[in-house]
Structure formats: structure tokens, C-alpha cells
Amino acid sequence: MAGRVSVVRRWVLAVFAAAACAAGTACSAGADGTADVTVRMVTPAGPSPTPTLPPGVSPTPLVPPELVVSTLEVYQAGALLVSVTGDVIGGQVQFLGRKYPLTKGSQSQYTFVPVDTDELPGQHELVADVRLPNGTRGTLQATVTVLPTQWTVDYLAFTPEQTAALLDPQVVADELALLKSIYVKVTPQKLWSGPWLLPTQGAITARFGEQRSVNGGAPSGHHGGTDIGAAEGAPVVATNSGVVVLARELRVRGNMVIIDHGGGLYSGYAHLSSIAVAEGDRVEAGQLIGAVGNTGLSTGAHLHWEMAAHGILLDALRFTDGTNGF
Ligand SMILES: [Zn+2]
Numbered sequence: 001m002a003g004r005v006s007v008v009r010r011w012v013l014a015v016f017a018a019a020a021c022a023a024g025t026a027c028s029a030g031a032d033g034t035a036d037v038t039v040r041m042v043t044p045a046g047p048s049p050t051p052t053l054p055p056g057v058s059p060t061p062l063v064p065p066e067l068v069v070s071t072l073e074v075y076q077a078g079a080l081l082v083s084v085t086g087d088v089i090g091g092q093v094q095f096l097g098r099k100y101p102l103t104k105g106s107q108s109q110y111t112f113v114p115v116d117t118d119e120l121p122g123q124h125e126l127v128a129d130v131r132l133p134n135g136t137r138g139t140l141q142a143t144v145t146v147l148p149t150q151w152t153v154d155y156l157a158f159t160p161e162q163t164a165a166l167l168d169p170q171v172v173a174d175e176l177a178l179l180k181s182i183y184v185k186v187t188p189q190k191l192w193s194g195p196w197l198l199p200t201q202g203a204i205t206a207r208f209g210e211q212r213s214v215n216g217g218a219p220s221g222h223h224g225g226t227d228i229g230a231a232e233g234a235p236v237v238a239t240n241s242g243v244v245v246l247a248r249e250l251r252v253r254g255n256m257v258i259i260d261h262g263g264g265l266y267s268g269y270a271h272l273s274s275i276a277v278a279e280g281d282r283v284e285a286g287q288l289i290g291a292v293g294n295t296g297l298s299t300g301a302h303l304h305w306e307m308a309a310h311g312i313l314l315d316a317l318r319f320t321d322g323t324n325g326f
Pocket of ligand 1: 206225304
């Protein structure tokens with residue numbers, strides 16, 4: 001079970017730590033034993049600009065950056081909320097070989113860092129490169145453990161007629177490409193706030209990441225959303241605030257709404273019987289966006305709920321059950 005752990009290290013302390021363990025050795029500043037966080041400072045080459053202040057105004061010292069990670073133990077298909085507080089004007093976070101730009105939030109620069117379904121469990125370094133208003137650059141680090149998720153398997157027996165009736169793989173691929181082209185965009189504003197809400201009430205009928213075994217074959221694929229069973233016409237609400245970037249009928253997902261929450265995070269709602277918003281609408285958390293339905297490739301009324309960060313589909317339930325640490 002991933003605990004709610006914050007990684008907080010003061011910049012000044014970290015500079016001492018870096019001095020104390022020079023000569024290329026790893027620098028751990030885990031004085032309280034909760035986490036290892038390494039911080040390095042890089043002073044830009046060349047002369048520093050001389051600040052000019054009005055007479056009588058004394059310079060305000062910079063608030064040193066602090067790295068805050070929502071949890072140090074994250075599950076496959078989970079997400080980390082990584083924030084850098086203090087006087088930071090921008091930067092990026094690197095994790096598992098990918099880079100994510102920081103987005104300006106209300107009190108920090110932040111990004112949601114996705115962990116894909118097939119990421120290798122174990123310890124991985126997370127690195128935040130930040131820029132300060134005076135031109136200084138710095139690096140903050142934390143060690144994050146990826147925990148394995150046990151995927152469920154749905155065993156299906158299809159007749160040849162049913163197999164023939166399945167949608168053309170090209171149609172499925174084209175739709176995935178359309179969704180991906182939306183999910184990879186990063187709107188450089190925070191459009192969400194507060195907790196993430198369940199978009200409808202009902203039993204979970206298929207979990208995120210569920211694999212399929214057809215006619216006794218090996219389990220394959222991963223279900224890209226969370227299915228919530230509910231009656232046709234039941235209300236579907238926005239999991240958080242944002243801007244509607246898609247509200248139209250698709251072949252596989254039927255009537256679908258996608259909300260941009262800013263900073264590369266999106267939520268999607270599929271198989272709707274009706275859509276209550278239009279593309280470009282700004283919506284609040286809990287606002288009605290449509291109704292549960294059975295449109296597209298679906299065998300009964302349910303909501304297929306997707307969450308994606310930086311183009312990677314994630315387990316939406318982990319945004320509401322606390323296992324992501326936020
Ligand atoms: Zn589904």
C-alpha cells in the first residue's frame with residue numbers, strides 16, 4: 001500500500017549536503033530517514049545581471065525551491081503529482097526516460113507524472129530541473145519505487161459470427177490515434193482544483209488494465225479505462241474542472257466527452273446516451289456533462305472513464321482512492 005509521503009528538502013540544506021559529499025559520490029539528505037533527496041545547484045556561466053531596485057527598496061531573498069512528490073511508492077498505471085515550491089519560474093521533471101514540463105499552479109510549479117502499465121517495478125530516480133528568477137538552474141531528485149499491479153483477466157468465448165462482427169482493427173487504431181493526438185497536448189495552465197470525483201455512481205464492471213483471453217488464448221491487451229455499470233440515462237459529471245476539447249460521436253467509444261484539465265492531464269467519458277456540453281465549454285467539477293448510455297462498441301449501459309497524463313492512459317480510480325498520494 002503506497003503511503004502518503006511528502007519529499008521536502010530545503011535548497012540551503014541541500015547545498016551543504018552537496019559540499020559534504022563531493023567527489024562524485026551520491027548525496028543523500030535523508031536526515032529523518034524518510035526519503036533520499038539529492039539537490040544540486042548549477043550557477044550559470046558568465047556575469048550575473050545586476051538587479052536594479054528603486055531607492056529605499058531592499059532586495060527580497062529568493063525562497064529556496066522544495067521538491068514535493070505525492071508518494072514515493074506508486075503503482076503501475078498510477079500517477080505522481082510532482083510539485084516544486086519556492087521561487088521557481090519553470091523547469092521539467094524526468095522519470096522513466098521521459099520529460100514533462102512544469103505547469104504554473106496556484107502555489108507551485110507542478111506536473112502529473114504517469115507510470116505506464118508495463119513499467120518495470122523497482123526503484124527509479126525522479127529528477128526535477130528548475131529555473132530560478134535570477135537565472136540560476138538547479139536539480140532536485142527523489143527515489144520513487146514502482147509497485148506491480150495485478151491485472152484482472154476477462155475470459156471470453158466468441159463464436160465465429162461474433163468474431164466477424166468485431167470492428168475493423170483499422171477503425172479501432174484510427175480512433176486510438178485521434179485520442180492520442182488530443183492526450184499528448186499540454187495546455188500550459190492549471191485548469192483543475194481540489195479532489196477528483198467519481199463521474200457516476202455504480203459497480204465497477206471492468207477495471208483499468210484488465211486483459212482479455214479470447215477462446216482460451218493467452219491474456220493480452222489492457223483495458224484503457226474504468227467501466228462503471230449504471231442505468232441508461234444516469235447522470236455523468238466532470239471529475240474535475242477544465243475545458244471540453246471533444247464532444248462528439250466516435251465509432252468505438254460512441255458519444256464521447258474529453259475534458260482538458262491543463263498541464264497535460266485529460267479525462268474521457270465514453271458510450272454516453274447524450275452529451276450535455278459542447279467543445280470549448282468550461283466546466284466545473286461535478287457539473288453534468290452527459291448521461292450513461294450504450295453507444296459505440298458496447299454490450300450494455302455503462303460509463304467507460306479514461307484518465308490520461310502526457311499521452312499515457314492511467315487507472316482513473318487511483319485519482320479517487322488515495323493510492324496516488326493525492
Ligand atoms: Zn471500458
